[in-house]
Amino acid sequence: MYAEERQQDILCAARAAGRVDVVTLAEQYGVTTETIRRDLTALERAGVLRRVHGGAIPVERLGFEPALSARDEVMTVEKERIAKAALAELPQDGAIIIDAGSTMSRLVQFLPPDRELTVVVNSPPLASALATRPALTVLMLGGRVRGRTLATVEDWALQQLSQLHVDVAFMATNGCSVAKGLTTPDPAEAAVKRAMIACAQRSVLLADHTKFAGSYLARFATLSEIDMIITDMEISPDLAATLAASGPEIVRA
Numbered sequence: 001m002y003a004e005e006r007q008q009d010i011l012c013a014a015r016a017a018g019r020v021d022v023v024t025l026a027e028q029y030g031v032t033t034e035t036i037r038r039d040l041t042a043l044e045r046a047g048v049l050r051r052v053h054g055g056a057i058p059v060e061r062l063g064f065e066p067a068l069s070a071r072d073e074v075m076t077v078e079k080e081r082i083a084k085a086a087l088a089e090l091p092q093d094g095a096i097i098i099d100a101g102s103t104m105s106r107l108v109q110f111l112p113p114d115r116e117l118t119v120v121v122n123s124p125p126l127a128s129a130l131a132t133r134p135a136l137t138v139l140m141l142g143g144r145v146r147g148r149t150l151a152t153v154e155d156w157a158l159q160q161l162s163q164l165h166v167d168v169a170f171m172a173t174n175g176c177s178v179a180k181g182l183t184t185p186d187p188a189e190a191a192v193k194r195a196m197i198a199c200a201q202r203s204v205l206l207a208d209h210t211k212f213a214g215s216y217l218a219r220f221a222t223l224s225e226i227d228m229i230i231t232d233m234e235i236s237p238d239l240a241a242t243l244a245a246s247g248p249e250i251v252r253a
């Protein structure tokens with residue numbers, strides 16, 4: 001078993017049981033306790049587990065959502081590959097939505113400088129990064145800015161989205177599973193994501209493989225409401241096939 005596969009198994013076990021301990025995991029996988037500690041450290045850096053004495057606890061049990069700055073530092077290579085693959089889904093012209101998130105900041109960086117698009121965002125940092133591009137018309141959704149994700153939420157954003165129609169919505173998620181769909185810890189942010197998908201002709205989820213290991217409080221879409229998932233090569237072929245059977249096309253970048 002590769003380290004990445006073992007780490008996904010550990011994360012699933014932690015979410016199912018509420019916690020995992022180092023000694024038990026070492027015995028289960030036939031590896032040293034030092035190897036398990038490295039696995040737990042990697043999962044903590046990815047923002048999905050919190051280390052405790054002798055083991056780890058899933059962050060959702062603690063009511064913890066990693067800040068955008070922390071998420072921006074993990075899976076950087078995978079996120080860049082995913083963002084570059086997403087460029088193939090851009091319309092030649094027209095309108096798109098780019099959701100808030102660390103992978104979305106890569107997508108913004110890679111947008112073709114000469115493509116004439118209207119780009120709707122709910123993230124002030126993304127709006128600032130796009131505003132100087134002469135070929136783009138940038139629309140910033142209003143609302144309360146969540147400090148943890150730097151995304152605008154609540155009525156102002158929802159009212160504006162209810163009046164829009166875009167060609168493609170590029171979406172982010174905290175969790176994704178066949179049973180629970182696309183989920184995020186905050187209900188207000190889930191409502192905005194739901195409205196983004198509703199106003200788009202097509203919805204494309206950009207999510208690295210760690211996002212398919214569990215679910216969070218608020219669901220904002222089922223898999224059948226998503227047209228495409230772009231992820232990285234670390235997702236298992238069996239899981240990719242299971243996801244595709246629920247509706248979306250799966251692209252492994």
